Amino acid sequence: MTTPPPVAEIPNPPVGLHWSNPLVRLFSPESYLLLLAAGVGLSTGAAIVGFHLLYESLHQGVFSWLTSTLSAWGGHQTLALIPLLGGLVMGGLILIWPRFGPSMTGLIGLARGTGGDEPLRTPQKLFAASLSLASGASLGPEGPSVESGGNLGLAIARWAKMSRERQLLLIGAGAAAGIAAGFNAPIAGVFFAFEVVLGTSFAGAAVSAVLIAAVLSALVAQVGLGAQPAFSLPDYVVRSPLELPLYLGLGVLASLVSSSYMALVQVLQQAFRGETAIGAVLGRIPRSLRPALAGLIVGLVALQFPQVLGVGYETIEGLLSGMSLTPLTLVLLLIGKLGLTALCLASGFVGGGFAPAMFLGAVLGSFYGWVLTAFFPTSWIPIATPPAYAMVGMAAVLAGSVRAPLTAILLLFELTRDYRIVLPLMAAAGLSAWLADRLRPKATHSDLPGLPQKREPDLPLRLPVEVALRPVDCWLPSDLTADQALAQLIEAASYHALVHDRHDRVLGLVTLPDLQRSLSATPTEPLLAIASRELIWVHCGESLAEAIARMDVRGLQQLPVLAGGTDESAVAMTAVQGWVDRDSIQQALNLAEAQDQLLAHQARQLTAPVFTEKA
Known part of the structure; x- marks a missing residue:
């Protein structure tokens, strides 16, 4: 009689459930999946709370003290040293951990058995992201939040010995939890999981698992950080339904900005890998010194435009509240933030691209609104103020950057809680995503942290x-x-x-x-x-x-x-x-x-x- 091979040699392990765990005997498979999703949501929410508290402590404590100390020593110009110092510390972390764990593409590959066996390093990634953001790197917190949620989802799925498809599902649940906790926007988190990470139309228990993870993560974030959204938005004012076609023009401009944003990220990443002409120089720079170079450039630009430092939520709130900036300043901020974000992402700083995309959208929308109010005959159609266009511009650039219009629309809707903004959001965000896909049809959004790579569609x-x-x-x-x-x-x-x-x-x-x-x-x-x-x-x-x-x-x-x-x-x-x-x-x-x-x-x-x- 043929001796059966050991279970460890069966293709595609791990595939079963953790039968030594007594919880398996108490619940049906679907109930057990929902229980694990709840664990993903709670743990992700707690991780995001800790991440934000650490980032704020570093920003308000260590780097604020350094800023005041250096300013007393060398004046305002020493501001340029803060991102440089942060880049040097990041270089030291890169020497210790050459990689801070898998990206979303890597996590999906691990779940499907095609991604090797890269270790999960959630604490290291969150610490590196806190350091990067606190030192002024021109990035956002959402990418690390999403990837940390995915890491926790995969870790819990592996502990429970779940099948590969359910490992992938819990990664999506973790990504939804990351967005939900980061923005206090659970609905947008759920749509992000299905529109970007899973790319599917799961039904039944799968939808319930993602919903539970997003809701519990947002609940933990509200308890730990407060119930306020990531940043406050003013009421959206509708002047006339005839104004809606004007938002289509904003969608066209947003597609150009988002396509340029993604293209520049890709070009600089290739340059640091030595794959382009400029890469002949950048590719020779040791990986541990690249964040310092990017930090120095960020610091020098910040001497003239301090708005480019860090996450940029203060600038976004200012623009939405009617902060007055000259058109030339808005254009220079748009160009500077776009270039510095791409540089920080490519050089090795840890952070996300969501907040910079919304920053770019707010600046673009403010400039577009200023042009309309200055040159468009308001006697024909009543024109809203620039902050209204800034709000819609945030969603439009985000939609074009991540190719996820539903997520962008629902995110701004949850932040404003105003139904009147939905039609302009749908017009501008939908057109921006469609045009961005036509401008760069073979592009993928995997260059932004927190987003998986998409294969050539045809x-x-x-x-x-x-x-x-x-x-x-x-x-x-x-x-x-x-x-x-x-x-x-x-x-x-x-x-x-x-x-x-x-x-x-x-x-x-x-x-x-x-x-x-x-x-x-x-x-x-x-x-x-x-x-x-x-x-x-x-x-x-x-x-x-x-x-x-x-x-x-x-x-x-x-x-x-x-x-x-x-x-x-x-x-x-x-x-x-x-x-x-x-x-x-x-x-x-x-x-x-x-x-x-x-x-x-x-x-x-x-x-x-x-x-x-x-x-």
Whole structure:
């Protein structure tokens, strides 16, 4: 008799639940998932509270003392030394921890089993972000908040030995909790998780898990930091419905700013990696000295424009309250903040891009509102004041930067709590995101911390499911019990199996976690009572995009593949061609990308001019 392989050798571990934990026996799988999501929300909320308190302590304590001391010694010009000192300390941290844990893209890769085994370093990342922001780096706190929530979600999912799809779900719940606690905006946090991180339309317990995490995280943040939003906004004033088309012009400008913002971040990151012409110089600078260089430049610019320092919420609140700045100052602030934020992100400071995007939007909106009030004939259409356009501009630039218009719209709606702003927000943010996607169609928003990388959108559309097809490793007769089925599944070294009756008709699907749950409760439970009977299929000839969409709808890890034209109401075993799962799809996409790169390289070689020596 063949000895079954050990469970550790089964592909795609970890896949089950933590059966030694007594909580598993007390709750159903869905209830246990919601309990874990509550833990993610509470722990993320507590982490964000600690993060903000640490940042404020460093900012108001250490760096304020340094500022006063240096000013007494060398005057106002010594302000430039504060970001420089922060950059030097950041360089020391980089020598200790070359990486501060995985990004959102890395977390998703870890959950799917394609991201190696990078350690999770939530405390180190939050400390580095606190130091960066307190010293004046031109960044925001939201990126570290989102990534810390994702780290905690993955850590809790690993502790509970959850399946990969549920690990991914708890990462999304942690990201939602990070936004909810950071902005005191739980609704925007939920939409951020589904629109940006998960990129899915999960239903049922999945939505509930993200909701619970966001609500509890916001509750903890309100208890620890107060119930006020991240920054206060004035009432939005509607002058006339005829003014709405003017917000479309703001959306067009916002798309240009957000596209420039993302492009500059990417260019500077490539330069520090030595991949561009300017990178011949920047690429030679040691990683530990790059934050100091960026800090010095930030400090020098801050001597003339101190508004570029740090998060910038004070400047945003000032613009929204009607603070008077000259048009030239607004333009210079827009250019300076854009460049310094890209420089800080690329050089190694730890922070996020949300707050800078909203800063850019507020400045752009103020300038746009000033132009309208100065040159537009108000006798035709009543024009709102510049602060109204600043509010809408914040959402428009944010939507274009993260390609998430719903998140941006709901975030500003939660901050203002004013329904009258919704129509201008929808017009400007929707147009900005659409145009930004057209201006840079192959761009990804992974350059901003807290945001995952998106693959080239047309690649899954042009690949059929056959390129990712894997054979069915295990068939289970429907008359087996749970313990018998588990033994056969382990012997086949498979994560999932199809269940069939004595007439060779496919009746359902069962996974390793399903059988493990039953084994701990009722080992002799009939297999048909455990299996999922409502199967979702994909047919040969359909695209990988179709398969991904169907897996995303239910949060599935795999789909069975049928021969083209098969009636799904009565499927015979012979009609099943195999499986596609997330790992096989990822491999197929990676190979297709590599093939595209090779073909492009060969095409460039064929079209390159050939020089020959003259006789």
